[in-house]
Structure formats: C-alpha cells, structure tokens
Amino acid sequence: EVQLLESGGGLVQPGGSLRLSCAASGFIFSNYAMAWVRQAPGEGLGWVSAISGSGGSTYYADSVKGRFTISRDSSKNTLSLQMNSLKAEDTAIYYCAKVNAAPGRSSRIDYWGQGTLVTVSS
Amino acid sequence: QSVLTQPPSASGTPGQRVTISCSGSSSNIAANNVNWYQQLLGTAPKLLIYGNNQRPSGVPDRFSGSKSGTSASLAISGLQSEDEADYYCAAWDDSLNGAVFGGGTQLTVL
Numbered sequence: 001e002v003q004l005l006e007s008g009g010g011l012v013q014p015g016g017s018l019r020l021s022c023a024a025s026g027f028i029f030s031n032y033a034m035a036w037v038r039q040a041p042g043e044g045l046g047w048v049s050a051i052s053g054s055g056g057s058t059y060y061a062d063s064v065k066g067r068f069t070i071s072r073d074s075s076k077n078t079l080s081l082q083m084n085s086l087k088a089e090d091t092a093i094y095y096c097a098k099v100n101a102a103p104g105r106s107s108r109i110d111y112w113g114q115g116t117l118v119t120v121s122s
Numbered sequence: 123q124s125v126l127t128q129p130p131s132a133s134g135t136p137g138q139r140v141t142i143s144c145s146g147s148s149s150n151i152a153a154n155n156v157n158w159y160q161q162l163l164g165t166a167p168k169l170l171i172y173g174n175n176q177r178p179s180g181v182p183d184r185f186s187g188s189k190s191g192t193s194a195s196l197a198i199s200g201l202q203s204e205d206e207a208d209y210y211c212a213a214w215d216d217s218l219n220g221a222v223f224g225g226g227t228q229l230t231v232l
Binding site for chain 2: 103
C-alpha cells in the first residue's frame, strides 16, 4: 500500500525558512517522480514543484522559483522541500504526491499524502 | 487566475448527468494528457480520470472524461450524493515546463 507522510509544517514569519519532508513507502521510490502541490485556505490546488525519479531533473512553478528547492534521498525514501524567503501568500496545505510517469505529457499524480499546513505570518 | 479555466460551480439532482468543462491552450490541454481529481471536503485529492479518458481501478464507470482541442470535460452520470465534492482538471504545460491546475468546480447534489 502506497503511503506518503508529510512533516515539517508550522508557523513561520515572513522572510523565514521551513523544510518539509515526506516519508514514502509501499513502492520503489527511486522509480517514480515526486511532486509537491499546495492549497491555500479555501482555494484551489496549485502545483509547486516536481523532481524526476533519479533526482537529476527538477521543475518549479514561477511563483516559487529561486526560493524553494526540491530534493530526494532514495536511501531514506524521503522527499524534501526547502522553502526560503517565505511570503504570506505561501500559506497553504502542502501535499506530497507520487507521480506515475516522468514529468511531462503523460504524467499524473496517482497518490497524495494527507498534507502539512504551512502558515506564514508575523 | 488559473491557467486552466473551469466553472466555479455545478449542480444536479440524484440520477442526473452533469458535465464540468476545462478550457486551456495549445501548450497544455491540446499538447498533453488531461487528468481529473476529486477532492471530498476536508480530504486529500484523489485521481479520478487520467490520460484524458482512463479510469483508475476502483473508480466507477459513471465517471468519464473527454478532450477535444484545447478543452476537456468530465461527465458524471447517475449522480449520487457522495459525488458532492470539488473537481479539478490538470495538465502539463510545455511553455511553463510545469503542471497546471484548473481553479476547481464545486459540485452540489441537490
């Protein structure tokens, strides 16, 4: 059974940093791309970032480019998102997601974690 | 402002057929596969339709997807009360080199 368990969310001041982690199990982690998707309170889904199975390719939404860094550790089956220079508009539930194909034409998220809440406020 | 455009709301009575549209452009829907996600209140999203019209195992055949040019649609036939949820379309965007979502459609079963 695929399981994705996020951690690391919390309250942080504007301009601060936070690191999210996602512990993955139930599948061969290194075979699949992974992604982060966020959802601001009462709003829709927003794609944040993705990383290939090997970790060699990374992708970012324009809104987070240069501030967020996605990474993975296949020895620990862990996905991470380092978030720097946080803004109030980054406040959201952040979902860890398993991607069924390499990022691109045929990719789809087939499993989602339960999410971790990040609140950016002074 | 989402890259993919969906109606904010839709509604129907039990047993009815409803459709939800998703409008995009040549760099996303026209060029790549469309996926649909269902999000029940207070829960994580769930994959409903992938590859424009494919259903994952366990998804009832009441749900179907289609695509034509720069638009896609999700159809739900035999509407049931448990179908009340938010529905999102998504696709890869070649210009942005990233995935994009629609703004979501809140479906109400009257």
